[in-house]
Amino acid sequence: MSFPWAEQYTPKHPVMQWVDEKLPLPRLVYNAVGAGYPVPRNLNYFWNFGVLAGLALVIQIVTGVIMAMHYGANDLVAFGTVEQTMRDVNAGWLMRYAHANGASFFFIVVYLHIFRGLYFGSYKAPREMVWLLGLVIFLLMMATAFMGYVLPWGQMSYWGAKVITGLFGAIPVVGEPIQTWLLGGFAPGNASLNRFFSLHFLLPFVIAGVIILHIWALHIPGSSNPTGVEVKGPQDTVPFHPYYTAKDGFGAGVFLIAFSILLFFAPNFLGHPDNYIEANPLSTPAHIVPEWYFWPFYAILRAFTVDFFFIPAKLLGVLAMFASILLLFFLPWLDTSPVRSGRYRPTFRKFWWILLGDVAVLGYCGGAPAAEPFVMISQIAAAYYFAHFLIILPLIARFEMPLPLPGSITEAVLATYGKTDGETAAVPAE
Amino acid sequence: MVRIGAFLVGLFFAGWLFISFLVGAYSYVTEPPAATVEHEFHLAPKHVAFSFDGPFGKYDKAQLQRGFQVFKEVCSACHSLKFVAFRDLEALGYNEAEVKAIAKQWAIKTPSVDPATGEASTRDPVPADHFPKPFANNVAAAAANNNAIPPDLSLMTKARHHGSAYVYSLLTGFQDQPAELLKHFPDAKTPEGLHYNPYFANLNLAMAPPLSAEGQVTYGDGTKASVDQMAQDVSAFLTWTAEPKLENRHRAGLATIIFLLIATGLAYMSYQNIWADKKKAAV
Amino acid sequence: MASVEQTDGTGPSGEDGVRRRDFINIAAVSFAGVGGVAVVLPLIDQMNPSADVLALASTEVDLSAIQPGQAIKTTFRSQPLFVRQLTAKEIAEADKVDPATLRDPQTLEERTVDGKKQWLVTMGVCTHLGCVPLGAGEGENRGEFGGYFCPCHGSSYDTAARIRKGPAPKNLEVPKYSFTSDTAILVG
Numbered sequence: 001m002s003f004p005w006a007e008q009y010t011p012k013h014p015v016m017q018w019v020d021e022k023l024p025l026p027r028l029v030y031n032a033v034g035a036g037y038p039v040p041r042n043l044n045y046f047w048n049f050g051v052l053a054g055l056a057l058v059i060q061i062v063t064g065v066i067m068a069m070h071y072g073a074n075d076l077v078a079f080g081t082v083e084q085t086m087r088d089v090n091a092g093w094l095m096r097y098a099h100a101n102g103a104s105f106f107f108i109v110v111y112l113h114i115f116r117g118l119y120f121g122s123y124k125a126p127r128e129m130v131w132l133l134g135l136v137i138f139l140l141m142m143a144t145a146f147m148g149y150v151l152p153w154g155q156m157s158y159w160g161a162k163v164i165t166g167l168f169g170a171i172p173v174v175g176e177p178i179q180t181w182l183l184g185g186f187a188p189g190n191a192s193l194n195r196f197f198s199l200h201f202l203l204p205f206v207i208a209g210v211i212i213l214h215i216w217a218l219h220i221p222g223s224s225n226p227t228g229v230e231v232k233g234p235q236d237t238v239p240f241h242p243y244y245t246a247k248d249g250f251g252a253g254v255f256l257i258a259f260s261i262l263l264f265f266a267p268n269f270l271g272h273p274d275n276y277i278e279a280n281p282l283s284t285p286a287h288i289v290p291e292w293y294f295w296p297f298y299a300i301l302r303a304f305t306v307d308f309f310f311i312p313a314k315l316l317g318v319l320a321m322f323a324s325i326l327l328l329f330f331l332p333w334l335d336t337s338p339v340r341s342g343r344y345r346p347t348f349r350k351f352w353w354i355l356l357g358d359v360a361v362l363g364y365c366g367g368a369p370a371a372e373p374f375v376m377i378s379q380i381a382a383a384y385y386f387a388h389f390l391i392i393l394p395l396i397a398r399f400e401m402p403l404p405l406p407g408s409i410t411e412a413v414l415a416t417y418g419k420t421d422g423e424t425a426a427v428p429a430e
Numbered sequence: 431m432v433r434i435g436a437f438l439v440g441l442f443f444a445g446w447l448f449i450s451f452l453v454g455a456y457s458y459v460t461e462p463p464a465a466t467v468e469h470e471f472h473l474a475p476k477h478v479a480f481s482f483d484g485p486f487g488k489y490d491k492a493q494l495q496r497g498f499q500v501f502k503e504v505c506s507a508c509h510s511l512k513f514v515a516f517r518d519l520e521a522l523g524y525n526e527a528e529v530k531a532i533a534k535q536w537a538i539k540t541p542s543v544d545p546a547t548g549e550a551s552t553r554d555p556v557p558a559d560h561f562p563k564p565f566a567n568n569v570a571a572a573a574a575n576n577n578a579i580p581p582d583l584s585l586m587t588k589a590r591h592h593g594s595a596y597v598y599s600l601l602t603g604f605q606d607q608p609a610e611l612l613k614h615f616p617d618a619k620t621p622e623g624l625h626y627n628p629y630f631a632n633l634n635l636a637m638a639p640p641l642s643a644e645g646q647v648t649y650g651d652g653t654k655a656s657v658d659q660m661a662q663d664v665s666a667f668l669t670w671t672a673e674p675k676l677e678n679r680h681r682a683g684l685a686t687i688i689f690l691l692i693a694t695g696l697a698y699m700s701y702q703n704i705w706a707d708k709k710k711a712a713v
Numbered sequence: 714m715a716s717v718e719q720t721d722g723t724g725p726s727g728e729d730g731v732r733r734r735d736f737i738n739i740a741a742v743s744f745a746g747v748g749g750v751a752v753v754l755p756l757i758d759q760m761n762p763s764a765d766v767l768a769l770a771s772t773e774v775d776l777s778a779i780q781p782g783q784a785i786k787t788t789f790r791s792q793p794l795f796v797r798q799l800t801a802k803e804i805a806e807a808d809k810v811d812p813a814t815l816r817d818p819q820t821l822e823e824r825t826v827d828g829k830k831q832w833l834v835t836m837g838v839c840t841h842l843g844c845v846p847l848g849a850g851e852g853e854n855r856g857e858f859g860g861y862f863c864p865c866h867g868s869s870y871d872t873a874a875r876i877r878k879g880p881a882p883k884n885l886e887v888p889k890y891s892f893t894s895d896t897a898i899l900v901g
Contacts, residue, residue, distance in 0.1 A: 041708060066759055083513045083585070086675070088764040091755035093675040094682065238708060246701040249745065253694030260690060264683020265485045268588060276589035276672070277581075286631065306450040313450075320443055327439075333432045372463060376454050383447035390440025394433045517768050558768035689751070693744040700741035703734045 003222065005234040007035045032215060038237035039244055040225035042413050046120075047223070047244075048251035049113035054211065055252055056106035059259075061204050063099040064148075071151065073197035075190040078153035079278040097267040103145050104270045105259050107293035110138065119352050121340030122224045128332040129217040135328050137210050142294070144203040147196040149291055150188070154275030159288045161188040161196070167301070170315040187281060227412045228340030229405055236409040287369045295366030296359050299378040300324050300385065302370055320382070327389050334389060337397035344403040348396050351388060358384045467618040471611050473603075473628040475595035480666055482594075485684070488677055489670055491523040496649050497667025498522060500660050503647050504640050505583065506538070508575060510563040513584035514671050517557040521674060529557050538562040576623050578636030587665070588672040594665050596629065601661035603629040604639040771901035773893070776832065784849040786837060789888060789900045793837030795849045795861070795874070796898075803859065803872040804830060810871065817884045821873040824887050834890055834898065835874045839863040841881035846870065861885065 009030040011017045020027055030036045070089050072081040085092040114134070117123055123131035146164060150157045165188070169179040184191030222231060231237055238244075262269060270292055274285045290298055304317035327334075335348075342349040358381050365378035406412040481490040498519070501511070516533040524532065539552035540562045555562055564580075565571035571579045587593030607626045612619060620626045624634040641657045641664075649655050670676075772789045774796055779785055784797035799807070804821065812818040825832060837845050841863065847853040848861035848870075856862030856869035858877045863870075868879030875884040890900040 062756065066756065069760070070763075080513070084763070084765065087513065087518070088766075090758040090761050090763065092759060092763070093679065094755055095759060097679075242704050243708070246697070246704040249741065250694065250697040250701045253690060253697045257687060257690045257694060260683060260686045264679055264686060267679070273589050273591055273593065276585040303447055304450060306446070306453050308446055316446070323439070323443065327436070330432055330436060334436055336433075372454065372458050376451055376458065379447045379451035379454065383444040383451070386440045386443040386447070390436040391444070394436065515765070515768065517764070558765070689748060693741070693748055696737065696741040696744050700738045703737050706734075 002031060002036065002219065003038045003231065003234075003237065005237075006031070006038050007239055009034075009036055032219065033240055033245070035239040035241045037219065037240040038231070038234070039223050039240050040231055040236060040409050041238045041243075042225050042227065042409050042416075043223065043244070043247075044226050045251065046112070046116040046226075048248055049109045049116060051248040052109040052251060052255050053106065053113055055255065056102060056109055057204065057207060057211070059098065059102045060106060061208070063095045063102060064201070064204065066095045067099050068197075068201060071197070073151070073194050075153060075193050075279070078151065078193060082152045094263075097263050100271060101259065101263045101267060103148065104262075104291070104293065105255070106141065107145070109255070110141065111293070114138070115356060118355070119342040119349075120224060120226055121228055121335070121337075121342065123332050124335070124340050125332065126221040127218070127224060130214060131332060132329060133210055133214040133217055135325070137207055137214060139325065140203055140207045140210065144200055144207065145291065145293065147200040147203075149275075150193065150196045151200060152275060153193060153279045155277045155279055155283075155285050156272050156275040156288065158188055158279035158281065159285060160290055161192060163288055164290075165192075167318045167321075170312070170318045172315070188279075224340065225409060226341060226343060227406055227409055228344065229407075229409055229412070232408045232410075289367055292363070292367060295364070296362035297321050297324060297366070299362040299366030300382045302366070302375065303378045303382040305375060305379075320386075324382075324385060327386070331389065331393075335393045335397050337400065337402070339402040339405065344405055345396075345400055346403065347400045348393075351392055351396065354384070355388050358388070467611065467615040468632055470614070471608070471628055471633060472631065473599075475592045475599040475629060476602075478595050478598050478662065478665075480594055480662075480669070482666070482669060482676055485680060487680060490666065492651055493663050493666045494522045494670050495524075496651070496653060496660075497663035497665070497670075499649065500641070500647055500664040501583075501667055504660075505664065506561075506564065508564055508571075508580040508637075509583045510565075510580075511561040511584050511671060512563060512582050513560065514674075515558065515560045516555060518674060521670070526557070533557050533559065536562070538564055541566075576636055580637070583668055583671065585672045587669045593672065594669045597668055598661050598665040599629040600627060600635075601639075601641050601664065602658060603627045771899060774834075774898050774900060775896065776898065777896040781831065783851075786849040789836070793845050793849075794888070794900060795833075795835050795837045795885070797833045797835075797849065799831045799833055799872060806859065807871060807873040807875075810875075816876050816882070819873070819875060819884055824873055824875075824884070826890075826892060829892065832898075833872075833874060834900070835885040835887055837861075838886065839865065839868055839881055840876065840883035840885065841866055841868050841879070846885070 009020070009027040011020045011026065016026060019025070027036075067085065070081060070085040070092060072078055082096065086096050087093075089095075117131065117134070146160070150161045161183070165179050165182050168182060169175045171178065180186060182192075183189070184195060222237075225231075272289065272291075277285075289295070298321075301317040301321040304313045304320060307313050308316055337345065337348065339345055342352055361381045362378060362385065365374045365381065368374040406415065481488060481493065501509075516529055516536075519529050519532060520526065533555040536555050538561075540555045540559050542551050542553040543549070544551040565574060568579050587597055590596040604625055604627050607618075607620055618633075620634045624636055625638055626633060627635055641660050644654075644656050646657075647655050647660060653659060673679075770790060772787070772794070774785075774787055774794070776796065776798070779796065779798045781798045781800045782803070784795055787794050787796065807821040812820050821830060821833075824835075837849060839846050842865060844863050844865035846861035846863040846868070848855040854862050854864075856878075858869050858871035860870040860872045860874050860877075862868070863879065863881065866880050868881035869877050870881075870885055871877050873884075874887075876882070888900050890898045893899050
């Protein structure tokens, strides 16, 4: 599952030799994220976000397991136990704020990771499976984040749970029984809180498992790179360790600085004040909004305001919201251009930027109150979102004239550094 | 096949969204949404500077003690502070004995059980107790307050946007309804029993102005108890009740970021150093 | 570091350059290690008792209703606490024993407050494996030495709650306490 020139694991210490014979786990790690994994030498900083997402997951699992030690999953005490964690538990405030902001940072790096993949065509053959598994991780993250947000049992927790489970109520005939089944009652209550807690604890470990598959699938063709040109030989790659471990170490430092600024100096910036009010089934907050990372999808949900003959607008919104994620599963077969990287696709690149702006606009509208002009703006933006993936991308793939591709990764690197000194370039990079 | 299906689905969603947009735009133009009184007259909180603002902010303990005094003498008659314990007051600069005395003399007693009869009774709070609630339950609270339940104040400054400034603005924002408002929205006259306040989300709130006269409390440290001063002090106190660990957070944050800057600088040098031979080989 | 080995001899400044560059890598990795250790500290500390638990670390006990020969069982730091008023006969029995013959030599004086020899305050936690001994409740088995008897493995304590027979290694623990009045103690 690797290039023939990959470095071989050769344990020097007799203990390591013994372990390698009985259980070749060190070998596995060496070949996965050690010197045994040859990686294109031209990756830019956008390739840091996969490792950073892994770091974010570790932060979430560590702080989450600790939060669970102090949490009481009961609707009568849940809000109070979270407050007690913040006030009385040693370093409890740090754990709680790290967990809440860690979720946001997890989504920030994952969104950057996804848009990186969209720009550089990382979803294309032979890496379709990597993309599909990544989307599975994304869906699991969304489910985990949603259920986690319910746990503090504040006003937004409660009404978020009510609204999101209410989406299932839009399904004809079986909708309401499904909603009641999901909640274990007719409204969010103790039963809902307990099952959400149980699943919120479980799903991150499922995510960790799918991440292993994601990396496994990645290692079969090897990492993509900014040129989109496949690796041709040893001169195109460097070993993951120490080259990319060093680069990822620097990336992790920058990530942790950004995370710490928010965590220590504006820990409630991304949260909603209403979640500091205990859940009250008799009083609805003025605007119910989910956490920021769901805003684009929430905007799509609310953009449908007109019934389509016998299909009510609410059901259309629900279908469109799920479709907006599910369509990404078909992306490798919608964009058939043989050129991967947006660098060599002038038309595709322009539309990629439009998509980025479009999703930002959707996000803004999703966080805004459900009033004009935000609904009209989100209708146009949502229309573009669907058109982009389902209509525009297949058409671009058909009609676009790509720019000439470099012959190899090394050639592109040499071009970047300006001087093409034949002699030095001929020396194998190894 | 996939692309034909996708094209049709895309056409459907995009097309129907466009039609929805046209329908919405049409009604927006023909029946523009009426301006609401909240939209026109609601004000954002005033700008007010506190010692705990900014990344190096710290609480002013003297101010917190004054704010606590305002809470004790004014707010606590109706508002609970259920997530705060008397022992927490040591952070305001009171010593153990003072906290014990404050708890013992607190006007509201802690619910308890009579050890002889098992019947409900009360006892003096001790430092380990949370502040007892002024009303036994929400029904009692509503009955005593014209059907409006006074909210718990422990987290109030985190439960509103710009909470510290919000509490200050609300306390100093009671006023008569502007004539302009009544001219444009004659139906929006403040109902009997409510009080006009432009900093409150729907402009009329059940709470009567709690801080109304200068010298309503007498500060032990000689600070002049103007309404503005009392409002600032109690806002600071309620910021502390909502975020008692703010100073720990700022301290830890500063140390963490300094450490990370150095570590990241070293990581960058190490990264450059490891890649040096690759870049050389390229050029 | 692999890269350093690879650049050997090709480095512009020879040996010194290599060492300086090596140093940066080591410094970066050590810094990350120090950071990792610093992060672990709060992760460990969060499992210590929280402020609300520590606030309940002392308990006041009212003694006025305890008659000579009677004992009560209350709680101190979430564990059983035995408070017993000894009769004159029980005090005499305890004083009769030569401490030197005991497994955990202590006199009744050493285990009570000066001048309040009749008040025996001990944890109700057997020093063997932590069961709650019998003898504080009305009509419970007090064992062959008239003090407390642990039913788990048969440890018998005498009227000064000293271990006399059975597997327990130590006398029942006497917590730190003081009299706040003639009829009340503050434990902890």
